[in-house]
Amino acid sequence: MIFFPRKLRLALCRFLFLFPSVYFTFSPFFPGPEIGTNYGRYGSNLGGGSVIGINYGRYGSNLPPPESLPSLVNSLSIKHVKTFDMDPRITKSFANTGITLSLCIPNDKIPSLSTNLTEAESIIRNFVLPYHKNTIITSISVGNEVSLLPQFSTHLVSAMVNVHRAIKRYRLHKKIKVSTTHSLAILSRRFPPSTAIFHKSISESVLKPLIRFLQRTNSPLMVNVYPYLAYKQSFPSIPLDFALFQPMNSLKRRKYTDPYSGIAYTNLFDIMLDSVDSAVKSLGLPKIPVVVSEIGWPSIGDPGEVAANLENARVFNQRLIEHLRRGLSKVPVYIFALFDEDQKTGAAVEKHWGLLYGNGSRKFDLNISPPI
Secondary structure: OOOOHHHHHHHHHOOOOOOOOOHHEOOOOOOOOOOOOOOOOOOOOOOOOOEEEEEEOOOOOOOOHHHHHHHHHHHHHOOEEEOOOOHHHHHOOOOOOEEEEEEOOOHHHHHHEEEEEHHHHHHHHHHHHOOOOOOEEEEEEEOOOOOHHHHHHHHHHHHHHHHHHHHHHHHOOOEEEEEEEHHHHHHHHHHHHHHHHHHHHEEEEEHHHHHHHHHHHOOOOOEEEEHHHHHHHHHHOOHHHHHHOOOOOOOEEEEEEEOOOOOOOOHHHHHHHHHHHHHHOOOOOOOOOEEEEEOOOOOOOOOOOOOOHHHHHHHHHHHHHHHOOOOOOOEEEEEOOOEEEOOOOHHHHHHHOOOOOOOOOOOOOOOOOOOO
């Protein structure tokens, strides 16, 4: 989750899914969720199928050193880690562990990278070449959630092109993919999912050439998907159990049917992913593999945020894993996050997304084994 001042973050994270209650119906149990059109139809370039990864953020005052990360990640039965920088200590710590690593070039490098291939080559030479033989580096994100920030978005595609050229120069382009992460705030219309579109201000100028680049380089579209934020912004229109992957055997299982596509949904996650797929189609572009670069549920919120609690965080993450394990989806997801981060400012909810407390102890048991 990118760290912005409160006002900017609220502007970027308005997941205004409006669910008129009349659209929700109760249905008898039926075997398996009815899923949408996007995910489940193809695998990812970052692992060839459903995988569970974890985001490693470092805005914490008492976090364990990078050298202890592999054992903590292994203890969760997770084999894929996404970072928010290119710190060599982190990259080295995962050498010879079998754990894959997704790196990130900081936002402030984007303008210069867009015009300076030499700088891109320097980054790859210094932060990738010394480590890639022992550490499995699968992708590099050029920036994090910058699509709606004009100071970066106008330079974004050119920067990605130069980073890819640098990787290709060292013949690593088939091993390491270049992408960038997006907030779902890039969608101006999200509901019903079949009608979703991108913001007009960036659809043609930024996202269309960006997605074409991803398709040319066989790289995934990376999106941060937060059902909690959608639920919070649209309360009480979205039922909590719908956001929490309601149990498959519930006798009062809710479903929502898109009035235009006729596709039935039994959880908010599927709807949000299909909204991305529809927006891509609205640009006249073919489907593209998607990686959910961030997803999770907070364990503590501000007063009044009653849905942000430890039990709901456990339930959401466990049911997400089970949803993927059933094999109906092929989308890789990176849970946000490995640790709570008490140094984040702003709302209390920003600090409490970790599966682990800052000292490395577990908040709750989570069954991810066997790793997927």
